[in-house]
Amino acid sequence: MAITAAQVKELRDSTGAGMMDAKKALTETDGDMEAAIDWLRTKGLAKAAKKADRIAAEGLVGVAVEGGRGVAVEVNSETDFVAKNADFQKLVSGITKAALGAGDLDALKRADMGGKTVEDALTAAIATIGENMTLRRMEAIEGDSVAAYVHNAAAEGLGKIGVLVALKGTDNGIGKQIAMHVAATAPMSLGEGDLDPAVLEREREVQTQKALEENATAAKPKPDAVIHNNIIPGRMKKFLEEVTLLGQKFVINPDVTVEQAAKDAGVEILGFVRMAVGEGIEKKEEDFAAEVAKTLAG
Structure with a gap:
């Protein structure tokens, strides 16, 4: 092709x-x-x-915590200009607070927000602001305590990246630090057991092929047993250390893993949510010359 x-x-x-x-x-x-x-x-x-490199959507992520429950929602807009609009920010903040009492996205759309359902409030805002908006997703997390962090904050609890970290035990400040770490490193999962098997298998295939090709051109090729029993497992271990939250080096103290930092603080990480505006939405690009030609053709 x-x-x-x-x-x-x-x-x-x-x-x-x-x-x-x-x-x-x-x-x-x-x-x-x-x-x-x-x-x-x-x-x-x-x-x-990372697919996040192809983010196209605009909007805001909102986070809120009440007791041992935290929620994150994403509301998309057509332009970043609207994301900076005070009315839009008030809308997203209201939707986020409503999410604290909702079980899932469908329930959130039906939830009360100032005498209207969230869905009706969104429709009214579209008419007022004059730009299409979408309540795209909602995630919730629970623990003895939940820490929240917003990166590139546009207002309190609102920004381009929202993070929630659920802990077992008493949070003495480590939760916010771990949430900031999650915002910076974007781990794929909490631990190896939570990682998508397809992602793990794909990485194993890449590392296997890479190791075999390197060995084929090496001056002194290693036995197949060394490749499959040592080199490939070693590379997979390094991969897991890089993509799982518990295995990552803690950005605040790289001498320990995040898991160890949590243990040292007397808590256990139960889970996390990292939500970035537009992630998973692929940017649609068109060849510039073809676009011009199409325009000229009328």
Whole structure:
């Protein structure tokens, strides 16, 4: 299939690979972006690319905590200009507070908010502000205590990234620190047992292929047993240390893991929520020349 300049640019932006390497990767994988990323990684030409790099939506994330329950909601807008609007911020704050008493997203849409349902309040705001808005998702978490943190705060409890951390035990301030860590490192899961098996398997395939290719060109190739029993497990252990919250080095004290820092503070991390505006929504890009041609064609 024909590989477009826009595809090459997207792959380069998400992996940092060179133009020719990106083009070759796309050619080898018939334009499959995720497969092309893996192909580049097996050649040692790129690190794992995060889908969050392709965020397009605007809006705000709101977080609120009451007792041992914390909630996070995302409300999208068409432009960042509206996200800075005081009326929009008041709307998102109200929806977030309503979420404290809702079990899920559907229940939240039906929840009362100043005499209207949240859904009706959102519809009214769309008419007033003049821009489409969407209540996209809600997540809740519970523990003996819940710590919250908002990164790039637009107002109290509102920002581009919202984090909740649920703890077992008495929080002496470690919860906020862990929440800030989560905002900065974006772990994929709490621990290995919570990690998506598909993600784990994909990483194992990449590391296996990479190790075999490196060994094939090495001056002194290692026995297959060493590759499969030592090198690959070692790389998988490093991967888990990088992507699981409990295994990560604590940003405030890199000498210990987050799990150890929590233990030292007398608490156990039960779970976390990290919600960033627009994550998982892929940016739709169009080739500029094609866009101009289409415009001129009328």
